[in-house]
Amino acid sequence: MVSIGLIALAYGFFAGLGGERISANILLNNYYFLGMGLIGLFFVAVHAIAESGWQVSVQRIGEAMSTFIPVAGVLMLLFFAFGGLHSIYHWTHPEHMDEILLNKAPYLNVPFFYIRFFIYFIVWSLLAWYIRKSSRNLDSLNDISYFHKLRKFSAIFIVFYAISSVMSSWDWLMSIDAHWFSTLYGWYVFMSMLASGVAMIIIILYILKRNGYMTHINNEHIHDLGKYLFGFSIFWAYLWFSQYMLIWYANIPEETVYYSERMLHFKPLFIANAIVNLAFPLLLLMTRNSKRVFWSLIPVAVIVFIGHWIDLYQLIMPGAVGGEKAGIGFLEIGLTIGYVGLFFLVVFYSLTKAPLAPKNHPFYKESMDYHTNY
Amino acid sequence: MYVSPIREPLIRGNKDYSQVTKDILAPMAGTPSKYWYMGIALALSAALFGAWATYVTLFTGIGSWGLNKTIGWGWDITNFVWWVGIGHAGTFISAILLLFRQRWRTSINRSAEAMTLIAIACAGFFPLIHMGRLALAFFIFPYPNTRALWVNFNSPLLWDVFAISTYFAVSLIFWYVGLIPDIGTVRDKATTKIKKAIYGFLSFGWTGSAKHWSRHETVSLILAGLAAPLVLSVHTIVSFDFATSVIPGWHTTIFPPYFVSGAVFSGFAMVLTLLIVTRKALNLEQYITVNHIESMNKIIILTGSIVGIAYLTEFFIAWYSGNEYEMFTFVNRAFGPYAWAYWIMMTCNVITPQLFWFKKIRRNIVLTFIISIFVNIGMWFERFVIVVSSLHRDYLPSSWSMYTPSVVEVGLFVGTLGLFFTLFLLFIRVFPVIAIAEVKSVLKTSGENKNHSEHE
Numbered sequence: 001m002v003s004i005g006l007i008a009l010a011y012g013f014f015a016g017l018g019g020e021r022i023s024a025n026i027l028l029n030n031y032y033f034l035g036m037g038l039i040g041l042f043f044v045a046v047h048a049i050a051e052s053g054w055q056v057s058v059q060r061i062g063e064a065m066s067t068f069i070p071v072a073g074v075l076m077l078l079f080f081a082f083g084g085l086h087s088i089y090h091w092t093h094p095e096h097m098d099e100i101l102l103n104k105a106p107y108l109n110v111p112f113f114y115i116r117f118f119i120y121f122i123v124w125s126l127l128a129w130y131i132r133k134s135s136r137n138l139d140s141l142n143d144i145s146y147f148h149k150l151r152k153f154s155a156i157f158i159v160f161y162a163i164s165s166v167m168s169s170w171d172w173l174m175s176i177d178a179h180w181f182s183t184l185y186g187w188y189v190f191m192s193m194l195a196s197g198v199a200m201i202i203i204i205l206y207i208l209k210r211n212g213y214m215t216h217i218n219n220e221h222i223h224d225l226g227k228y229l230f231g232f233s234i235f236w237a238y239l240w241f242s243q244y245m246l247i248w249y250a251n252i253p254e255e256t257v258y259y260s261e262r263m264l265h266f267k268p269l270f271i272a273n274a275i276v277n278l279a280f281p282l283l284l285l286m287t288r289n290s291k292r293v294f295w296s297l298i299p300v301a302v303i304v305f306i307g308h309w310i311d312l313y314q315l316i317m318p319g320a321v322g323g324e325k326a327g328i329g330f331l332e333i334g335l336t337i338g339y340v341g342l343f344f345l346v347v348f349y350s351l352t353k354a355p356l357a358p359k360n361h362p363f364y365k366e367s368m369d370y371h372t373n374y
Numbered sequence: 375m376y377v378s379p380i381r382e383p384l385i386r387g388n389k390d391y392s393q394v395t396k397d398i399l400a401p402m403a404g405t406p407s408k409y410w411y412m413g414i415a416l417a418l419s420a421a422l423f424g425a426w427a428t429y430v431t432l433f434t435g436i437g438s439w440g441l442n443k444t445i446g447w448g449w450d451i452t453n454f455v456w457w458v459g460i461g462h463a464g465t466f467i468s469a470i471l472l473l474f475r476q477r478w479r480t481s482i483n484r485s486a487e488a489m490t491l492i493a494i495a496c497a498g499f500f501p502l503i504h505m506g507r508l509a510l511a512f513f514i515f516p517y518p519n520t521r522a523l524w525v526n527f528n529s530p531l532l533w534d535v536f537a538i539s540t541y542f543a544v545s546l547i548f549w550y551v552g553l554i555p556d557i558g559t560v561r562d563k564a565t566t567k568i569k570k571a572i573y574g575f576l577s578f579g580w581t582g583s584a585k586h587w588s589r590h591e592t593v594s595l596i597l598a599g600l601a602a603p604l605v606l607s608v609h610t611i612v613s614f615d616f617a618t619s620v621i622p623g624w625h626t627t628i629f630p631p632y633f634v635s636g637a638v639f640s641g642f643a644m645v646l647t648l649l650i651v652t653r654k655a656l657n658l659e660q661y662i663t664v665n666h667i668e669s670m671n672k673i674i675i676l677t678g679s680i681v682g683i684a685y686l687t688e689f690f691i692a693w694y695s696g697n698e699y700e701m702f703t704f705v706n707r708a709f710g711p712y713a714w715a716y717w718i719m720m721t722c723n724v725i726t727p728q729l730f731w732f733k734k735i736r737r738n739i740v741l742t743f744i745i746s747i748f749v750n751i752g753m754w755f756e757r758f759v760i761v762v763s764s765l766h767r768d769y770l771p772s773s774w775s776m777y778t779p780s781v782v783e784v785g786l787f788v789g790t791l792g793l794f795f796t797l798f799l800l801f802i803r804v805f806p807v808i809a810i811a812e813v814k815s816v817l818k819t820s821g822e823n824k825n826h827s828e829h830e
Binding site: 159186242246250 | 473627
């Protein structure tokens with residue numbers, strides 16, 4: 001799969017699809033799968049501080065996903081360093097600066113951009129490493145002090161992530177359309193990541209179970225994940241609507257320009273994005289039973305996974321590539337397949353490093369012994 | 375159901391089922407204490423002040439308020455949003471925490487829901503009184519009429535009417551459905567014939583049969599499912615009142631989720647304020663434990679921090695947008711004539727809740743009480759800052775002005791506070807303040823004596 005990605009990238013170069021389109025695709029996939037890694041970590045951390053019992057059973061998946069964060073960081077750094085930065089962000093070109101962009105220069109300038117970049121990745125990776133280590137030590141040494149360590153690092157991560165997820169979305173996504181702004185943007189992007197991240201957890205769980213692992217997972221756990229997918233998808237749609245509706249209603253040109261570009265050149269995808277990511281999870285996962293079995297949950301998870309890729313495509317392409325040059329062809333699909341391959345390679349390799357069932361976690365028994373009526 | 379031994383028990387003292395019933399029904403029996411009488415006398419006199427203010431407003435008009443041409447919304451909308459926000463905790467506890475299987479909610483949901491209903495009633499009062507002609511209040515409902523006059527469906531103020539009345543209705547039904555088994559218990563323990571008849575009527579003939587329980591649980595679950603999106607919708611619509619406009623400081627896309635978070639934040643603060651007193655006064659410390667208070671404090675940190683991030687985001691984007699009006703509004707908020715209100719808001723909402731990161735403070739009842747009061751004040755000032763400081767210096771410097779509330783406006787606010795506490799004090803006398811049946815459902819797994827009864 002990774003090789004398909006490389007071939008697609010090579011094809012992109014030789015077919016002359018243009019540097020901007022290639023760069024935008026790399027950014028898209030890198031960001032998308034970085035988001036998966038971060039959500040894996042977020043999932044573990046938030047449940048650790050909420051003292052959640054059931055999640056312990058799937059904790060290893062989230063931890064393994066978080067090992068992709070440094071990989072994505074290195075790839076992103078290479079990409080930015082070798083031309084990606086200039087081809088995507090027009091605020092990096094001194095000749096394109098206008099009065100508005102000059103105003104933003106204290107924030108949007110290349111050195112500060114890199115400083116923030118390094119801070120995000122170093123802290124994320126370190127905390128991911130500490131959280132994973134505490135969780136594994138808790139299991140292998142059966143020492144409760146690691147449980148408290150796990151919670152402490154989780155709390156630090158949640159606080160740092162609350163700020164960095166918003167700021168990084170401004171840096172890497174919102175500044176593509178450098179003139180435009182929206183206060184909700186960071187939370188919207190985060191929700192999109194959360195919905196697709198949960199979809200990814202479900203997909204990985206399914207693959208593991210198909211291959212005879214994770215036998216301790218029963219329908220109750222799947223049900224809980226299904227509820228998350230259902231709930232977060234609706235919450236994502238709520239934020240989508242809030243942002244769109246307020247901008248539409250107030251009808252201020254500086255703000256509507258963002259949507260008018262999308263409605264003009266990306267109309268099918270723009271509409272599909274809103275419908276796919278809400279309607280499918282809402283209608284297909286409405287009943288209790290559909291959240292409890294893989295044959296109905298997996299199709300929705302895959303749809304949501306593709307749907308939020310489209311969402312991210314919407315966020316990046318109109319500003320970075322523009323209506324005439326953008327498209328979805330072999331480059332887009334192939335590169336995404338490549339990233340899926342790389343992501344799975346890293347995640348499944350990490351999954352082999354620790355027992356899949358954290359048997360010594362204080363809540364493990366709770367996680368095995370509960371059932372829910374709703 | 376297995377519960378890990380490292381979790382703290384939710385009910386202290388080695389209780390059995392009959393003891394739970396006795397403890398919780400105790401405050402309803404006998405004559406009220408002198409503190410109760412003092413409380414209700416104080417609350418009623420505050421309500422009386424409000425009644426006078428209502429009288430003045432209705433007979434002399436909105437002119438008796440401190441509003442002017444530039445500042446058309448003042449304390450009234452501030453109070454409205456504040457009360458609606460407080461009304462968010464009850465349904466959040468009942469619906470969202472139910473869906474998240476948080477069993478500590480069982481000790482606090484009843485009183486929080488009652489508080490919600492009362493707070494919504496107080497909130498609804500302000501838009502109505504602001505219309506000036508209370509007798510024509512039914513005009514807000516769209517209905518066919520011979521004059522072919524319709525409400526403006528494009529206005530978020532009308533959406534408010536729908537959102538809040540739906541929320542109130544669902545919360546009321548939810549609260550009452552939860553009460554039915556407990557009213558059955560009260561009826562069975564009633565000492566006089568009249569009480570038995572009244573509670574018997576209110577309990578809808580509850581017998582506690584398996585069939586009744588099964589239906590009761592199904593209905594509760596469906597209502598929880600319906601109420602969960604309502605928790606979000608109400609304050610989302612309230613935020614639209616501001617955010618759909620083109621006023622700098624009002625029009626910003628982060629408002630819907632930020633308002634919802636702020637509402638839950640202020641709601642929990644008010645729940646804490648009320649319950650810390652209630653648990654002490656009614657001897658319910660073993661049901662509403664320090665553990666419950668700590669859990670609520672964690673929600674305070676979470677929602678308070680979300681609100682804090684939203685403040686900073688707004689401020690940053692105001693600069694980042696390059697929109698000079700937006701930037702002016704924010705600088706004016708922080709350093710203009712209303713800076714004092716802004717810094718009260720910042721201190722109370724962003725800084726004080728962060729103290730709850732320390733476990734000692736989180737579990738300290740006196741400090742929690744003080745901080746909860748701070749949050750209540752802070753959240754009131756948040757709405758004041760949003761409403762007044764965005765309006766008072768508009769696009770036209772010649773119309774800039776300042777706003778001071780008149781004594782009538784103060785009276786209206788104090789009046790709703792009086793009404794709120796009066797109704798809450800009545801509530802604790804006529805209904806069980808803790809959901810007896812629900813507390814019993816967690817007693818076996820989370821009572822203090824569970825470790826004796828459970829073996830591997």
